Amino acid sequence: MALPEDHRSAVLPSVGFDKTIEEEVIEPFIEHHAGRFFKAQEGIEDIDQVHRIEAKNVITDIDWHSHEEETRAEFKYVYEHVMRRAEKRDGQTRQMAYAITFDRLLTTKTCEETDIQFETMTLAGEPILYYLKLDLGDIIAEVRDYLQ
Numbered sequence: 001m002a003l004p005e006d007h008r009s010a011v012l013p014s015v016g017f018d019k020t021i022e023e024e025v026i027e028p029f030i031e032h033h034a035g036r037f038f039k040a041q042e043g044i045e046d047i048d049q050v051h052r053i054e055a056k057n058v059i060t061d062i063d064w065h066s067h068e069e070e071t072r073a074e075f076k077y078v079y080e081h082v083m084r085r086a087e088k089r090d091g092q093t094r095q096m097a098y099a100i101t102f103d104r105l106l107t108t109k110t111c112e113e114t115d116i117q118f119e120t121m122t123l124a125g126e127p128i129l130y131y132l133k134l135d136l137g138d139i140i141a142e143v144r145d146y147l148q
Helices: 019-042 076-080 136-148
Strands: 085-089 092-094 096-099 117-123 126-133
Touching: 019 096, 019 126, 076 096
Parallel strands: 096 126
Antiparallel strands: 085 092, 117 126
């Protein structure tokens, strides 16, 4: 199964659902899990404060270290996709973004409170991007429950 042409990563699958399913099941499922994670991990109460990177724009460590120049990610990716909604508060730039992944090798940490596997991309020692691993089987189960 080929990836869409505008997909940035060669190693992350693109999963799509019917528009209604996407809006009524998938988005709430993701926001629920991401919301729980960020409340536990960062004390963020409103998930809308955290920028979610579109699935087609998510890249991984493999993309950063690719030996093929045409597939290697450039640092401008951070500014275009991760830091897109950065803002300055109290003299500090604050940015929080997240991306959904199904890659267990990419997510080496586990949030003790939510049991969600994650990893971070940091800038100057501060997390700017969280990779959150969701289970595709759980997502499909949620869709099946909705349809029954």
